[in-house]
Amino acid sequence: MALGATPVPFSVIHDRLPEAEGYIIGGGYPELFAKDLEANTSMREAIREISAGGIPVYAECGGLMYLTDTMILRKGWRDLDNDVSYDMCGVFPGKTLMPAQRIVSYVEGMSMPGSLFGEAKFRGHEFHYSEVSLKPGTRFAYRLSRGRGISDGNDGALVNNSLGSYTHLHPVASMGMFRNFVACCRRASR
Numbered sequence: 001m002a003l004g005a006t007p008v009p010f011s012v013i014h015d016r017l018p019e020a021e022g023y024i025i026g027g028g029y030p031e032l033f034a035k036d037l038e039a040n041t042s043m044r045e046a047i048r049e050i051s052a053g054g055i056p057v058y059a060e061c062g063g064l065m066y067l068t069d070t071m072i073l074r075k076g077w078r079d080l081d082n083d084v085s086y087d088m089c090g091v092f093p094g095k096t097l098m099p100a101q102r103i104v105s106y107v108e109g110m111s112m113p114g115s116l117f118g119e120a121k122f123r124g125h126e127f128h129y130s131e132v133s134l135k136p137g138t139r140f141a142y143r144l145s146r147g148r149g150i151s152d153g154n155d156g157a158l159v160n161n162s163l164g165s166y167t168h169l170h171p172v173a174s175m176g177m178f179r180n181f182v183a184c185c186r187r188a189s190r
Contacts, residue, residue: 003182012066013037017046022056022185025063027168031098031130034071034086044089051091056116056185057162064150064157064164065098065130067091073098092157092164094134102129107147107155107167115141115156116163116184117177124174126166132157142167161188 008018012025013036025047030037037044047067051057059067067089075083077099088096104127113119122142132150134157141156141163142149149155149166156165161184169177 003179005182005185012043012047013040015043017043017050020055020185021189022181023047023050023058025057025059025066027061027063030062030065030071030088030096031073031077034073034084037066037071037088038086044087047089048091051089051160051162054161054188056181056188057091057164058116058181059162059164060168061126061128061166064092064132064166065096067162067164068094068096068132068134070095071098072096091159091162092132092134092138093159094132094138096130096132098130100129100131103127103148103166105147107144107149109142109144109147109149109153109155109167111156111177112141112143115158116161116181117141117174118180120174120177120180122167122169122174122177124167124169126155126168128166132166141165 107124111117139158140154141158144153
């Protein structure tokens with residue numbers, strides 16, 4: 001499903017950011033690797049720089065959490081005696097709090113014109129125990145008709161050409177959106 005693009009795998013924990021026309025930072029469990037994610041300062045700075053430079057970045061769930069300013073692991077999580085805060089990439093102004101209410105849902109919605117994916121209906125799912133709290137005035141690329149998203153049915157935080165969402169897009173139901181993302185990457189590299 002590369003749509004004519006050449007995937008270049010990389011680790012946000014172990015590697016330097018490879019040169020590419022666009023980046024996808026997938027889901028996962030960043031709360032389990034918060035210390036290691038914070039320690040790779042060159043990766044965090046590089047992601048912040050490419051985002052500020054308009055290179056497309058798409059981040060799902062754990063990727064969204066990684067792109068916030070800070071991840072706070074709350075007292076009691078994994079037997080923590082106090083809240084512990086870790087610096088993340090700082091692409092999306094705000095913080096990730098962990099743990100929070102468990103959210104498990106199918107998602108349906110519409111992406112807005114002008115986003116990385118263009119205007120399109122989509123389906124997917126969300127599954128997380130975190131809460132992302134972004135600064136007022138954050139632009140959102142998705143409006144959900146089903147699911148919660150980041151805040152009150154809004155998902156897909158949008159800064160420059162970076163989009164981060166709790167929604168995991170269904171690849172078949174969202175194929176056109178991924179085509180638009182690849183086209184956006186090619187346009188941005190010119």
